[in-house]
Amino acid sequence: MKYTQGKYQIAGKSALAKDIYSIEIICPEIAEIAQPGQFVHILPAGFTLRRPISICDISREKGTLRIVFIVKGDGTKEIAKLNEGDLIDMLAPLGHGFTVNDSFKKVVLIGGGIGTPPMLPLAKYYGEKAIVISGFRSAEAVILQNDFKQTGAETILCTDDGSMGTKGFVTEPLKELLKKGDIDAVYTCGPTPMLRNIAAIANEKNVYCEVSLEERMGCGIGACLVCACKTKKDGEEHFAHVCKNGPVFNSKEVIW
Amino acid sequence: MKYTQGKYQIAGKSALAKDIYSIEIICPEIAEIAQPGQFVHILPAGFTLRRPISICDISREKGTLRIVFIVKGDGTKEIAKLNEGDLIDMLAPLGHGFTVNDSFKKVVLIGGGIGTPPMLPLAKYYGEKAIVISGFRSAEAVILQNDFKQTGAETILCTDDGSMGTKGFVTEPLKELLKKGDIDAVYTCGPTPMLRNIAAIANEKNVYCEVSLEERMGCGIGACLVCACKTKKDGEEHFAHVCKNGPVFNSKEVIW
Amino acid sequence: MADLSVNICGVDFKNPVIPASGVFGYGREYEELFPLSALGGIATKGTTITKRNGNPAPRIAETPSGMLNSVGLQNPGIDKFISEELPNLMTKDTVILANIAGSTAEECVEIAKKLDETDVHMIELNISCPNVKQGGMAFGATCEGAASVTRQVRKATKKPLIVKLSPNVTSISDIAKSVEAEGADAVSLINTLLGMRIDINTRRPVLRNNMGGMSGPAVFPVAVRMVWQTANAVKIPVIGMGGIATGEDAVEMMMAGASAVQVGAAIFTDPFAPVKIIDGINQYLDSHNIASVKDIIGTVEPW
Amino acid sequence: MADLSVNICGVDFKNPVIPASGVFGYGREYEELFPLSALGGIATKGTTITKRNGNPAPRIAETPSGMLNSVGLQNPGIDKFISEELPNLMTKDTVILANIAGSTAEECVEIAKKLDETDVHMIELNISCPNVKQGGMAFGATCEGAASVTRQVRKATKKPLIVKLSPNVTSISDIAKSVEAEGADAVSLINTLLGMRIDINTRRPVLRNNMGGMSGPAVFPVAVRMVWQTANAVKIPVIGMGGIATGEDAVEMMMAGASAVQVGAAIFTDPFAPVKIIDGINQYLDSHNIASVKDIIGTVEPW
C-alpha cells in the first residue's frame, strides 16, 4: 500500500444538491495510484480527527481526484467552506478498493444516497457492461445521474417517495436483474440496512458481491485499530479494520 | 458604564510596521460612547479568551473606532488574518479611561512601543497643548508619528538604538520638560518599567500622572476578578481590577 | 416554546441555566447586557469569612479549547456580601446560590450560619477549589473530608445545601455518595481540573500561582462522564457543569443526568452565552417536540 | 543542530520523541511515510496474553481539541507479537518499548517473562487503560494495587521497567512513589482521562462502550501539571505525554520534568507529527543556543 499526506490545491468546487458538494483536487501523485473504492482522509481545519471520504473520480491525465460529500456535522461543514484555490489537507489514497475483473460481462453497481459517488469510477471502468442503480430519498437529493450516463452504463433511478425515477428501493430492480442470471458481480455502497439486504439477495443467487462499509476512524491506515468491524474468514470470526482491510469487503466476509 | 458585544465590520486595514496592523471598525454605538484610554475586548476566531486592545482613534462622525496592535502570540495572529469587509467580534468600550481636563494648559503624553496607540485620542483632545514623546526599539518599529503631528501636538521621538529621532529613553526628554515647571499632567502607556520610572519622575516633581496598565484578562468587565493589580487608596492596600478600575490609574495609586 | 422550568430541592427555577460561581461576580456587570431575570439562577463568587485578595497575577491562561485560572477566591468576605451584594441580587427575580468556600470546616459553618439568616435561596458549598492552599480541594479529595464538612455545614443551615465537587479525584461518585449520606440536598460538578502551563521562553509557569484550574469546552467530555456516573450513584439532584458552551451541550449534560447546568468559561468567550444556551435548549426541545426540559433529564440510554 | 539524545534507565535514545502506545500499531503503516529510524523510540500497542478483539465500534469520537477512544486493547496476544512483530521492529534502529496490559497481575507477570527472553529494549507496564473491565485502570487507581503489580512484574524481568500511570486518580505522584518503591525504573504519564459523549438525537453514548479515554491537546495542561508534580516526587525518570502536538509542546513537557515524550492523538491529525516534533525541538534549542536537549529537562522555575 502506498499513500501520502499533504496540502493539495482545489481546482474546482460545485454544489450538486442541498448540502452536497463536489470538489476537484490537484494531487498528481495520489491520482496516479488511486483505485476505485479507495478513500481520502481529510483534515478539517481546527479539528483533531480526519474525515474519510470516498474517491468519486480519478483523472490520471489531469492529475486530479474528485470527491462528493454531504455536510453532516461540524467537520464536513468546515470542509464545505473550502473554495477553488484553497488547500485541502489529505492523507490518501487509503484502503482496499473494489476488485475489478476484465472478464466480467455484466455487473450491477448500486449506490444509496451519499453512497453513490464511489460507484462512478466503477461505472467508468465497466462502461456499457455496467448497470447503475441509484437510490435517493427524493428528487432533491439526486446526484451524479449525468455522470453515470456519460460512462455508457445503463442507469436506473429510484426514489423513496417517487418524486423522480421509480418509487421504491434499489433492491427491487436488483432482484429483477438477477432473475435473468447473467450478472457476474454486484458492487454497492450506501446505508448499512441496504447493504445487508443487497448482500443477502446476491448471496441467494450466488452472485459475487462487494460492499463498501463505513466506520468511525482514527489513523485511517490500519495502525490504531479504531475502525473495527466483525468479519469471518475461513469460518473464523475476527475484527477486521475498515480503513485497511476495507472499506470494500466481499459481502460474504461481513458479519452484519 | 455602558458596553455592548457584537460582530462589527472592518472598514479598512493597513500594516504600519513589521507585525503591526491598524484596523478601522464600523461600530457606531460603540464609537458614540468610547473614551480615550478605554479598550475593546476582541475574540480571535476559535479561541476561548478575548484579547484586550486599546482604542487608538474614535470617530463619532464616521461611527468608527481604530485599533493598532502587534502580533504577539496565536490570538493576535488570528486577529491579523482579518481583512476589510470581515467581521470582528468585540465587547466594547471597556474600562476606565484617561481623565482629561479642559483647564490643563500643557500636558505630556508618553507612549512606549505598542503603548503609543492609546495616546492618539489624548493628542487629538489636547491638540497644541500636548507634547507627545514616543519611544521605540528602533526605526523599524516606529508608528503613528504622522498621526500625532496632524493633531497639532509637538512630537518628540526616541529610539533605543538611535536609528531614528534621539537615541535614548523617553524619560530623558520628560525630565527636561518637567524642569520648566509648566506641565499640568503626564499621561503614559507602555512597558511596566517605563511606567514605573515615569511615575517616579512625575511624582518627584509633583505633577499629576496617569498610567495605563496591562494585565491578563477573563471577562474584561469586572466580574471575574482575574485581572488583579495591587493598588493603594487612602493608605490601604487592595487589589483593583485593570479591566474595570483601570486600565488607566492615577500613578500614585499603583503599587509597582 | 417548551416548558423550561425545573425544580431542585424544592426551589423553582424558570430555566435550568445558571452562570457558574466565579465568572459572573454578583451579576452587576452582566446586567448591562441582559436582564438577570432571564437566568434560571446565579451562583455567586465563592465567599470566605473575611475579605481575601486572592493570588497574585497573572491569574489566567488560554489552553486548547479551554483556560486555566488561579484567582484564588478573591472576595469581600461574608458580611459585605450579605450587606452589599445579596440585597440587590434578591430583587432580580432569579434563584440565588450563595457559593461558600471556607478554609476550615468551622469557617464554612460560620458562613453558612450567617447565610441561613438571609433570604438567599440555596447554599453551594465549594469543597473543590484548586487555587487555595487551605480548605478548597483538600476537603473534597477524600470521602471522609467531604462527609465531615458536609455534616457540620448541614447542621448550620436549613437552606437547601448543594455540595460542589472536585473532578481531581479517583471516584467522584463515591464522594457524592458520602456527602449525600450526610444530608446534602444536591451536588454540583465539576469544579476545575488542576492544570499547568509553562512559558518556554522564560521557563516560568504562566500562572503566578504555578498551577490553576482548567475549564472550558476541553473538559466537557470529562464533566459529562462524571455527571453520568454521579447521577447513577446518588438519588439527590445533580447540577452539571464543565465546558458547556451551547444549548446542545446543555442538553447533553442534562441527558447525562443533570437537573440544571452552570456555565463558566463560555461567558468569557461570549458574554451572552447563558441566554443563548437557554434559547438553544428551547430550540432543541421544540424541534424534537419535547414539551418540558424535565423530560430529558437522565434519559441517556447506555449501550 | 543540537544534541537531541537522551538516556533513560541506561537506554540510549537518539531523540526524546516516541509515538505512544496504541496509535502507532507496530509501525508498519507509518513506515510508508517516514523511516522508523528517525524516531527516538516506539511504544507498541498494549499486549495481553491471548488475542483480544477489543470493544465493539464506534470506538472513537471527536471532542473540543481532543478525542475519545474505546479500542479496548485489541491485539494479537504476546506470542504472536513476539513471533510476528517484534523481530521486524528490532531491525528498525530505534528503541522499542513493549507495552503490556494484562487483566491480572499474573497475566502481566507471564507477559513480562516472555518479553524478558526477547531483545526488546524496555517494558512499559500499562496499569491505566480505562477501556477494559478487568485490570487496566483498576490496578492504577490505588497505591496498593499499583505497588503490588509492579512488585510482581519487577521480579519477572531484568529489562528496564516503565510503569504507565492513570490520570484518573486523586494523587498521581503518590502512585508514582509507590511504583518507584517497588523497583520501577521509570514512569510514563498520562494515559487517557475518562470521558463520555452523548448523541443528543439518539440519546445514546457516541462510543459503543459508553465511556472512553480522552486525549489530544485538550488534556495537555493536565498532563504538564501531573508530569511536574510527579517529577518533583520521584527520582526515577518520567516520560511525559498527553496532548503533545508540536515541538514547543514537547519542550514545555520536558521543562516540566519529562526526560522524553510520547505522542498519541496528534498522529491522527498529522501522521508526520512525530518527525515534525523532533524538528521543532531542534529548532527551539538552536534558536535559544542550547547545546543539548538534556539541558532543558526539569528546568521550569516555579514562582
Ligand SMILES: Cc1cc2nc3c(=O)[nH]c(=O)nc-3n(C[C@H](O)[C@H](O)[C@H](O)COP(=O)(O)OP(=O)(O)OC[C@H]3O[C@@H](n4cnc5c(N)ncnc54)[C@H](O)[C@@H]3O)c2cc1C
Ligand atoms: C470509507 C468511507 C467513505 C466515505 N465516503 C463518503 C463520501 O464519499 N461522501 C460523504 O459524504 N461521506 C462519506 N463518508 C462518511 C463521512 O466520513 C462522514 O459523513 C463524515 O466523517 C462526518 O463528519 P462530520 O464532522 O461532518 O460529522 P460528525 O458527526 O460531527 O463527526 C464526528 C466524528 O464521527 C465520524 N463520523 C461521523 N459519521 C461517520 C460515518 N458515516 N462514517 C465514518 N465516520 C463518521 C467523523 O469522521 C468524526 O470523526 C465515508 C465514510 C467512510 C468510512
Ligand SMILES: Cc1cc2nc3c(=O)[nH]c(=O)nc-3n(C[C@H](O)[C@H](O)[C@H](O)COP(=O)(O)OP(=O)(O)OC[C@H]3O[C@@H](n4cnc5c(N)ncnc54)[C@H](O)[C@@H]3O)c2cc1C
Ligand atoms: C488594557 C490593555 C490594552 C492593550 N492594548 C494593546 C494595543 O493597543 N495594542 C497591542 O498590540 N496590544 C495591546 N495590549 C496587549 C494585548 O492584549 C496582548 O498583546 C494580546 O492579548 C496578546 O495575545 P496573543 O494571543 O497574541 O498572545 P498570547 O501570549 O498567546 O496570549 C495568551 C493569553 O495571554 C494574554 N496576554 C498576553 N500578553 C498580554 C498583555 N500584554 N496584556 C494582557 N494580556 C495579555 C492574552 O490576552 C491571552 O489571554 C493591551 C493589553 C491590555 C491589558
Ligand SMILES: Cc1cc2nc3c(=O)[nH]c(=O)nc-3n(C[C@H](O)[C@H](O)[C@H](O)COP(=O)(O)O)c2cc1C
Ligand atoms: C475565573 C474563574 C473563577 C472561578 N471561581 C470559582 C469560585 O469562586 N467558586 C467555585 O465554586 N468555582 C469557581 N470556579 C469554577 C466554576 O464555577 C466552574 O465549576 C468551572 O469553571 C467549570 O465550568 P466551565 O467549564 O463552564 O468554566 C471558577 C472558574 C473560573 C473560570
Ligand SMILES: Cc1cc2nc3c(=O)[nH]c(=O)nc-3n(C[C@H](O)[C@H](O)[C@H](O)COP(=O)(O)O)c2cc1C
Ligand atoms: C486510539 C488509542 C489507543 C490507545 N491504546 C493504548 C494502549 O494500548 N496502551 C496504552 O498504554 N495506552 C494507549 N493509549 C493511550 C496513549 O498511549 C496515550 O497515553 C494517550 O493517548 C495520551 O497521549 P495523547 O494526548 O498524545 O494522545 C491509546 C490512545 C489512543 C488515542
Ligand code: FES
Ligand atoms: S482508523 Fe486506525 S486502524 Fe482503521
Ligand code: FES
Ligand atoms: S477581566 Fe474579569 S475582572 Fe477584569
